[in-house]
């Protein structure tokens with residue numbers, strides 16, 4: 001094997017999309033994946049305009065739309081009484097941001113990037129579990145547990161939540177939210193109830209929420225049921241089990257109850273994030289995707305941030321590549337690190353706040369509902385900073401961010417109390 005320009009560790013959505021972005025710019029890229037095959041587990045994924053903008057630039061948007069569903073509306077409902085709380089008109093959203101809101105099966109999105117990488121000539125190597133990193137001047141290496149040494153001008157670690165490379169930067173651990181997600185896909189003909197696939201729906205309830213939307217042109221229904229585990233709160237090891245699922249959703253409305261029998265009950269995902277870090281680059285080694293910024297999923301931005309990371313890095317590489325093909329890697333990595341960590345820090349923290357807001361109970365839940373119902377349907381102040389192009393900034397200057405509308409549950413409840421005070 002000849003020496004690549006870039007070695008990427010991890011063949012998830014972050015690693016593959018970055019490999020494609022760099023190779024279409026003319027670099028030789030090798031991806032190392034620990035598994036026997038490249039693939040994705042899980043079900044659906046939501047792709048907001050800040051991602052479909054990039055898919056369009058990659059020439060992959062039409063195929064992604066063909067494999068997914070482009071819904072008309074996103075609706076938030078109360079999980080207890082089923083009433084509407086607020087919504088986004090996704091057609092208007094598309095007009096505002098220039099690109100659609102799309103929902104797609106994870107394996108279809110992953111497969112799209114895998115095919116694009118193959119066509120672009122990316123070297124895709126499986127059964128390569130990387131356990132060590134090193135660097136010397138203008139070279140960096142990733143070494144596998146079997147002793148294979150992969151060298152490149154740069155090594156990018158896109159090795160996910162349990163990243164080995166992250167230990168080079170910080171001595172931290174994943175933070176447990178004590179929430180767990182059940183997923184499930186079911187052929188639409190087998191749901192046993194009418195489901196409007198023009199909607200992406202989230203039912204928010206006390207310590208739980210339930211999401212559904214269509215996949216594969218409407219052939220499949222994707223469902224996600226998320227709840228707080230009492231066993232996790234009590235510090236028990238065996239948490240998130242199906243009995244806890246049933247108890248958590250016992251008080252929810254008929255629409256949610258009808259969806260629950262279709263959840264997969266043999267596997268579940270415990271929800272972790274990590275505290276944000278702002279250093280992602282050390283010489284010729286860089287973090288990307290969940291390795292750098294794993295979020296809780298409440299903003300549906302984890303995979304999107306990984307895709308954005310790769311696009312931004314590739315844009316800076318393009319800008320700093322000389323006529324002889326040599327890349328100013330120090331400049332490109334510094335520019336990447338100047339713009340991405342702050343944006344991702346805000347997404348990770350805002351996702352935690354959204355989780356609090358969704359899962360309120362008692363009077364706070366009722367106050368939240370009053371405020372959400374009062375939201376104007378064309379108020380985009382919560383989405384501009386994230387769906388607009390500002391997160392990408394292909395500039396080497398630190399971005400000038402708008403103040404973030406970081407709404408915590410307590411602040412929201414406090415706002416309403418203030419508003420109602422005599």
Ligand SMILES: Cc1cc2nc3c(=O)[nH]c(=O)nc-3n(C[C@H](O)[C@H](O)[C@H](O)COP(=O)(O)OP(=O)(O)OC[C@H]3O[C@@H](n4cnc5c(N)ncnc54)[C@H](O)[C@@H]3O)c2cc1C
Pocket residue numbers: 009010011012013014015032033034035044045046047128129130131158159160161162163164181224269288289290291294295297300301302303304305306
């Ligand atoms: C319930 C749920 C719903 C979600 N919904 C959305 C959504 O709607 N929209 C969205 O944008 N995001 C969503 N996310 C988040 C999203 O799934 C992740 O942020 C995203 O998959 C991260 O991609 P990644 O490539 O960085 O990491 P990963 O997907 O974790 O990929 C890492 C890859 O690296 C490999 N690897 C790991 N360690 C090594 C090693 N040492 N050597 C070699 N290879 C290694 C792994 O096998 C894997 O293939 C959701 C997450 C959850 C849990």
